[in-house]
Amino acid sequence: MxxxxxxxxxxxxxxxxxxxxxxxxxxxxxxxxxxxxxxxxxxxxxxxxxxxxxxxxxxxxxxxxxxxxxxxxxxxxxxxxxxxxxxxxxxxxxxxxxxxxxxxxxxxxxxxxxxxxxxxxxxxxxxxxxxxxxxxxxxxxxxxxxxxxxxxxxxxxxxxxxxxxxxxxxxxxxxxxxxxxxxxxxxxxxxxxxxxxxxSREFEFTKNNKLPGKVWLFWTVLVISVSIEFCLIYWASDYLQAHLAMTKDSATQWVSLFLVGMVIGRYAGSLLLKKYDRFLILFASLAIGALGYAIFWLSGSQVVALIGLLLAGLGVANFYATSITLIFDAAGPARAAAGSVATLASGVAIFSLPFVLGSLADLIGIQKAMLVVAVLFVIQAILLLYGKKMIDENTA
The missing domain is CATH 1.20.1250.20 (MFS general substrate transporter like domains)
Structure with missing residues (x-):
């Protein structure tokens, strides 16, 4: 009993x-x-x-x-x-x-x-x-x-x-x-x-609470996180066709490896976050994601490029969820307002960066245009370093 x-x-x-x-x-x-x-x-x-x-x-x-x-x-x-x-x-x-x-x-x-x-x-x-x-x-x-x-x-x-x-x-x-x-x-x-x-409206947006400045720092981190994810989801197929001579049907299906990596990465991240600091997970994810992207972009082999795409998904997987928690922590009591701006972050990222990459591809080709993702990884690293410094100073 x-x-x-x-x-x-x-x-x-x-x-x-x-x-x-x-x-x-x-x-x-x-x-x-x-x-x-x-x-x-x-x-x-x-x-x-x-x-x-x-x-x-x-x-x-x-x-x-x-x-x-x-x-x-x-x-x-x-x-x-x-x-x-x-x-x-x-x-x-x-x-x-x-x-x-x-x-x-x-x-x-x-x-x-x-x-x-x-x-x-x-x-x-x-x-x-x-x-x-x-x-x-x-x-x-x-x-x-x-x-x-x-x-x-x-x-x-x-x-x-x-x-x-x-x-x-x-x-x-x-x-x-x-x-x-x-x-x-x-x-x-x-x-x-x-x-x-x-x-009961626990999940309504809050209009009265102003968001502190550091929320917008992590909001930018979230925008870049989603931008990296969707640039690869939307344009990896075209890159595989143009750079590695893969057929359209095969390239379209093999992009799912990126999503497989994300599923594995999210599951692993949910376990690791119970034991390790969020920033440690973010920096490790950033390193894995950047390495995977570099292998994907530099490789002349279809098999090696697909391994890189899988690794990129493994790293990118934890960007979104971890960035969200940083936004909510920075927002303090204005959690509903934080949820609102987080939703906007996803929309802004998906709206702008894939379009920018596509426009560049028309001008300079898809291979060079994909370097936008490399720039995003660099900006992400800088913002995360600055964000960690801000949090460390506030807790000191």
Whole structure:
């Protein structure tokens, strides 16, 4: 009897609603990672330049930015579950425009809608998991993001698979977006999900608390972290094709090695952070990521370059989560405001840097343009050294 009682606190409630949130977040993460490989095929179909391709990936991020700035007003008036459902519907409608579009205006609009409306899923899942799992919700958030990482690995593989074995790459997009749409419609109409707004708003944005200056230092670290990640996700395939003569289908699928490295790195990082200082983990990750990138960029062998890509993912994996904790610690009591600017950081990074890299590729070629990533690694190292110095001085 006592043994059973002692084990009860360790039990985690994962009802069907929890799994529903897990998969909706995983679907959105999948879409973030499927955009780059899909646009690589769109470029040939509707004659896009590298600059226009970069603009497509930026459209998705611009939607995230719009959600980060204006979404708060809608979230105050919607129950979290209904907002989640609207996010699924937005993914479905945006995905439809993307796969049916035969001109940039349609495909750009589709990606923007998926980013802006689909981001409701990101904004609401922590609050829903708190309602469903209570004080075990942090475990739920971690599990949801782990599933998201695993599903993201399939994105480039699915695009390459359908492109090589089916008529088109499009099923890799519309299978997932259609599922999200159907679930979203069901959430909106099903009586199990109430339209009543609860008084508890633990995850609302805070407007009254000003953020200290060091928050913006670590915000910049986060922007660069996400920029490195998505520059490699979006442009590694083109680099492998242009520099190492890899076929488009193979290059698109092998980019998943970067995501495999990220999954392994995130799991290892979650264990190491329990024992070691965050900055030690960040500097070690930076070294591994930079080494992997250098091998990837310098190698003339496909196999060696892919090993470098795997190592780069292993290192980059811990940038995001660790940078987030630094932002929240620096923010002090203004944690909701910190969450808002962290969301904007992701949108700004995905919006700007892949587009800049694509524009440079049009001017100087993809190989030289990829040196943008090397510059980002250097800036990241400088900012982290300065940030650690600031924290050490404050604690001295």
């Amino acid at each position: 006592e043994a059973k009682t002692s084990q009860e606190p360790t039990k985690i409630k994962r009802g069907w609603k929890v799994w529903l949130v897990y998969f909706m977040l995983a679907f959105f993460s999948y879409i973030l990672n499927v955009a780059g490989p899909a646009v690589a095929y769109l470029r040939d179909e509707i004659n896009l330049s590298f600059t226009q391709s970069g603009l497509h990936t930026s459209a998705l991020a611009l939607g995230l930015i719009a959600m980060g700035i204006f979404g708060h007003f809608a979230l105050k008036r919607l129950p979290e579950w209904k907002a989640l459902g609207i996010g699924g519907i937005g993914m479905g409608l945006g995905g439809l425009l993307l796969v049916l579009g035969n001109q940039p205006a349609m495909t750009l609009t589709g990606l923007f809608i998926m980013g802006a409306v689909g981001a409701f899923i990101v904004a609401t899942n922590p609050a829903i998991l708190a309602d469903e799992m209570g004080n075990r919700s942090p475990i739920g958030v971690s599990e949801a993001n782990t599933l998201s990482s695993l599903l993201s690995i399939l994105a480039p593989v699915a695009v390459g698979f359908f492109a090589s074995r089916a008529v088109t790459w499009r099923p890799a997009v519309y299978i997932v977006t259609t599922l999200a749409f159907l679930i979203g419609v069901w959430i909106l109409v099903a009586p199990q999900f109430s339209w009543k707004i609860t008084k």
